[in-house]
Amino acid sequence: MDKKRTISRRNLLRDSAAAAAGGAALLAQVRPASGQAPAVVTGQRFKAWISRGTGPGRTTLKEATLRPITGRQVLVRTEATNLCYTLVPAVLGLPLPALGTPQPPPVAGALAAPPGTRRINDMAVIQGHGGVGIVEAVGPEVRRVQVGDRVCVSGTPHCGACYRCLRGRSDMCQFLSAIGADDLVAIGDLADGTPVYQNSHIGGLAEYMVPPEEWVVPIFTTKPAAEVGMVCGCTSIAGLGATATHGLTAIEPAMSVAVVGCGPIGLSAVQGARISGATTIIAIDPVRARREVALAVGATHVLDPNAEGDGLVDKVRSLTTWPTDRLWAGGRNPGGRRPGSGADLVVEAAGLDAVTPRVERGPDPTGILAMQQAYRMTALGGHIVTTGLVRGDISLPGNLFSFGGITHHSGQAGGCSPMRDIPRFVELLEKGQFDARTLATAVVPLERLLEAYEAVAYRTTITGIMTA
Numbered sequence: 363m364d365k366k367r368t369i370s371r372r373n374l375l376r377d378s379a380a381a382a383a384g385g386a387a388l389l390a391q392v393r394p395a396s397g398q399a400p401a402v403v404t405g406q407r408f409k410a411w412i413s414r415g416t417g418p419g420r421t422t423l424k425e426a427t428l429r430p431i432t433g434r435q436v437l438v439r440t441e442a443t444n445l446c447y448t449l450v451p452a453v454l455g456l457p458l459p460a461l462g463t464p465q466p467p468p469v470a471g472a473l474a475a476p477p478g479t480r481r482i483n484d485m486a487v488i489q490g491h492g493g494v495g496i497v498e499a500v501g502p503e504v505r506r507v508q509v510g511d512r513v514c515v516s517g518t519p520h521c522g523a524c525y526r527c528l529r530g531r532s533d534m535c536q537f538l539s540a541i542g543a544d545d546l547v548a549i550g551d552l553a554d555g556t557p558v559y560q561n562s563h564i565g566g567l568a569e570y571m572v573p574p575e576e577w578v579v580p581i582f583t584t585k586p587a588a589e590v591g592m593v594c595g596c597t598s599i600a601g602l603g604a605t606a607t608h609g610l611t612a613i614e615p616a617m618s619v620a621v622v623g624c625g626p627i628g629l630s631a632v633q634g635a636r637i638s639g640a641t642t643i644i645a646i647d648p649v650r651a652r653r654e655v656a657l658a659v660g661a662t663h664v665l666d667p668n669a670e671g672d673g674l675v676d677k678v679r680s681l682t683t684w685p686t687d688r689l690w691a692g693g694r695n696p697g698g699r700r701p702g703s704g705a706d707l708v709v710e711a712a713g714l715d716a717v718t719p720r721v722e723r724g725p726d727p728t729g730i731l732a733m734q735q736a737y738r739m740t741a742l743g744g745h746i747v748t749t750g751l752v753r754g755d756i757s758l759p760g761n762l763f764s765f766g767g768i769t770h771h772s773g774q775a776g777g778c779s780p781m782r783d784i785p786r787f788v789e790l791l792e793k794g795q796f797d798a799r800t801l802a803t804a805v806v807p808l809e810r811l812l813e814a815y816e817a818v819a820y821r822t823t824i825t826g827i828m829t830a
C-alpha cells in the first residue's frame with residue numbers, strides 16, 4: 363500500500379465517499395446522473411374550493427386531479443388553513459360597500475402584480491394563501507423538506523438567496539413578486555380539462571397544496587391541527603412578526619404597546635407584546651367580544667374607539683405616561699403640548715371593512731382613521747408597524763411626520779422571516795405562551811368553508827380555521 367496515499371486528506375475524503383457508495387447507488391434510482399429527475403406522478407384526486415368568475419357564488423367545491431409534482435414543488439396534504447380576511451372579496455365575490463364620501467382613486471401599481479395576458483377571474487383558482495399539513499411528495503429538486511414532514515405553508519416565501527433576503531428583509535423576498543396571474547402554474551385539472559391554479563402558488567382551501575419549496579417551512583410539533591393552523595396562519599404570523607421578532611423593531615421589557623384593531627392579527631400582536639415583556643398593552647377595537655378576548659390573552663387596558671371618539675389618541679397618551687414628566691427626574695416628557703407620552707410601539711391592525719360588519723362597526727370603514735390615530739398615539743421617538751389594508755391615501759400631521767422621531771415600519775407578515783421565526787412561533791404554542799385556542803373561534807371541516815368565511819367577513823367570529 364502506498365504510504366502517502368493512506369495519510370493524504372484527499373484520499374481520506376475519497377475513502378469516505380467510497381464507504382457511502384451504497385447510499386449513492388440508492389439515490390441513483392431516483393436521481394439519474396444525467397438528465398432531468400423524474401416527476402412524481404400521483405394522479406391523486408382531491409377536493410378543492412375553486413373560485414372563478416365574479417359575484418357571489420364564484421367559489422364552489424369541486425374535484426380535481428393533481429398534475430405530476432416537478433422541480434421544487436412540494437405536495438402538502440392540508441390539515442388546516444386560516445380564513446384570512448384579505449381574501450373575503452375573492453372567496454365570497456362581494457363588492458366593497460359604498461362609502462359616504464368620495465375617495466381618491468387608488469395609486470396604480472402599489473404592490474399589485476402587473477397586468478398580464480391572463481385575467482385571474484377567468485382562471486380556476488384555489489383561494490387561500492397558506493396553511494399547515496403533511497408532505498406527501500416532493501419534486502426532485504426539493505431540499506428543505508422530506509416526505510412525512512409537518513410543514514407550515516407560509517403566505518410569505520423565503521428563498522434565502524435574493525437581495526432582500528440577504529439584507530435581512532426576507533418578508534420582502536423576491537419570490538413574492540412572482541405571484542401574478544401570468545406567473546401561476548397549473549397544479550391540477552378539473553374533470554372537463556380546465557386547469558386548476560392556486561392563489562399565490564399556495565392555495566390552502568383544498569385537500570392539497572402544491573407550493574414551491576420557498577413557501578414551505580418544516581415544523582416539528584404534535585399539537586392539534588387547528589392550533590397549529592392558527593399560529594401558522596398569515597394573521598398570527600403578522601401579529602407575532604410585529605411584536606415577537608426583531609424583524610422590524612424590538613419590544614424591550616416594560617415598554618408600552620398599543621394595538622389598534624383586535625382581529626386575529628391584533629390579538630396575536632397583543633400576545634407577542636406580552637411574551638416580549640411589554641407591561642402596558644392597550645388593545646383598541648369597536649367590538650366588545652374582541653376587547654374581552656384581548657384582556658384574556660394579555661392586554662392590560664382595552665378601549666372602544668366609538669366611545670372614546672376624538673379623545674382616543676389622548677387616552678392612549680395618558681395611559682402610557684409614567685408617574686412623572688419632571689425634567690431631570692427621568693420622566694417621559696410628553697413633548698411640547700402633547701398630553702401624555704404615547705406608546706413606545708403601536709401596531710396598526712384595523713384595516714378596511716370588506717363588507718359591513720354585523721357586529722359593532724368602527725368609526726371609519728376605510729381603515730384610514732385608525733391608521734392616522736395609530737400614528738398620532740405613537741410616542742415621540744417611538745415606532746409604528748402597520749399591517750392593515752386601507753381604501754385611499756393617508757394624510758398625517760406634517761410636522762409630527764417630519765420631525766416627531768416616529769419610525770414607521772411596513773412589511774409583509776409584520777416583518778417575519780419565515781424560516782427564522784415560524785419555528786419559534788410554533789415553540790411558543792408548544793410551551794403554552796401563545797394561546798391559539800382562544801383565537802380560533804370557528805373551526806369547520808372543508809365542506810363548511812363558506813359558512814365560516816361569512817362569519818369572518820361579517821366579523822361575527824375572530825378567526826375561521828378550515829380543517830381538511
Ligand SMILES: [Zn+2]
Nearest residue numbers: 446448596597
Ligand atoms: Zn392573509
Ligand SMILES: [Zn+2]
Nearest residue numbers: 521524527535
Ligand atoms: Zn428571497
